Amino acid sequence: MRWMWIDRILEHVPGERMVAIKGVSLSEVHLYDHFPADEGEGGRDAEPVMPASLILEGCAQTAGLLSGHMRDFKEKVLLAKIAKARLEREAAPGQTLRYTATLVRLDNAGALTTIAIDLFPEPGAPAVPIGEAEIVFSHADKNMSGIELPEENFVFGETFTTLLTSSGVTIPD
């Protein structure tokens, strides 16, 4: 099972754009370590915030699905490079992140995507832009000659299928 860092896809324009959201929840156990209270001298209170690395994973999952859909999820779309990433603000439990991925370029070798990261600081509040990323994906079978990869597509497994169908995105046969 894949660790999912998006909860739902809100919008999908094939070949152009995918918008997904992620609700940050205090039940995510890693938040207890990120960051715990420091009880030492001059210590501070706990500050549970979503790790930036996992925000980037959410960006990659959104952009990866957008790219994978273009080849009917037959390609093994692997994150090859985070070309750029900028985050200006933390995301705390109770807040919602929104990733808007745009497909800049796709060819046989891979894809170039950009992702805008927004935060809904509280329910009903308008979204605030908090960062952006640029991610390059590689179509593994086309770029790793000499390295044997499993035939089955280990990238787009059942968890992604569930996310897509529960979000109303049609999966090509």
Place this chain on the structure above:
Amino acid sequence: MTRDEIFDKVQETLVDALGVDDDEVTPEAVLTRDLEAESIDFLDIVFKLEQAFGFKIEQGELFPDNVAQDPDYVQDGKVTPKGIATLRERLPHVDFTAFEADPQVAKVGDIFTVNALVNFVERKLSQTAGA
């Protein structure tokens, strides 16, 4: 577009793709050795050059694929004369003079200099203009 203008745009592209400084991107700089480009950066560079210049680059057109895996082209860790001839034909933007003197496969990355990219763009733009 003049060669200087092309160089400036290629330089900007490499600064963006590889996180290097302007002054590191000299015409002679080797993408791998001097600018620390890794294999996956080549895909990023291709995409960014396409964006910067508004043309499409086919796979294998700028950087070769699969030559190093073909026993006809590589023997005992060296690229054969036939391999060099094939590379030269496929990559007319690359200067093979230095590589031919010591054609070790491990050094094949050295042929990709900033100049080679500028040559590639120059050829590509003139073809587009002529089409």
